[in-house]
Amino acid sequence: MYENSSELAENKLLMLYVLKTIKDPISNTQLTEIILENNFINYFTFQQYLAELEESKFVEYHEANDKKLLILTEAGDNVLSLFKARISPSKISIIDEYIKEKIGSIKKELTIHADYTLGESDDSFIVDLKAIEDQTLLMELKLSVPTKNQATSICSKWKENPSEIYTNIINILIN
Known part of the structure; x- marks a missing residue:
């Protein structure tokens, strides 16, 4: 179906x-979520429009802390x-x-990063x-x-309560 x-x-x-409206740079994934969750456009059409907007220089990507943000x-x-x-x-x-409703979680996603990769030896992360x-x-x-479970658990805890963990680490290092 073609749109007019x-x-x-x-x-x-x-x-x-x-x-x-968001005012801050956001990821492609976040913009996609906002548009798709509200059923405005399907995923493939959205990605096509985004590419066209970028080509027209109406939006652009900026690299910030290892993330490509729009x-x-x-x-x-x-x-x-x-x-x-x-x-x-x-x-x-x-x-x-x-x-x-979602600005808090959108900003949190932009400010908190947690990820894990396989270590140099296959028995660590x-x-x-x-x-x-x-x-x-x-x-x-x-x-x-040593385990993937520990890696995912640490990432989850960091995402759930980053400010408390950050404050505790700073306090331990300072006091």
Whole structure:
């Protein structure tokens, strides 16, 4: 099914609107989630539109702390300002409500990083934990653990309560 040109334009404008509303750079995955969870566009069409927006220089990727994050360019902001009225008010309302509800978890995802990889020897895992604030690295901690269970557990605990863990580590190191 092909969309007409006004639907195509509205959907691209909606993607620009999300980036403007969030104000901070976000990952492709986060933008995809916002659009797909609200059933605006299917995944493949979304990725095509995103590539077209990038090609038109309305959005661009920036590297920040080993992550590729999307930002709205000045050109994208100008286009949005000129044509925002083409986005249906109901879609704007849905996006605004969604972002208001989820902004905490969106920002947390951008500031907290937890991952693990297989260590140099196959009997260990390297856990990499990071805390980032305003795109500045606050802390990075790399640990070697013997099991995958321990690695996933450490990553989960870090994601659940990073500020308490960060504060405890700082207190232990200072006191």
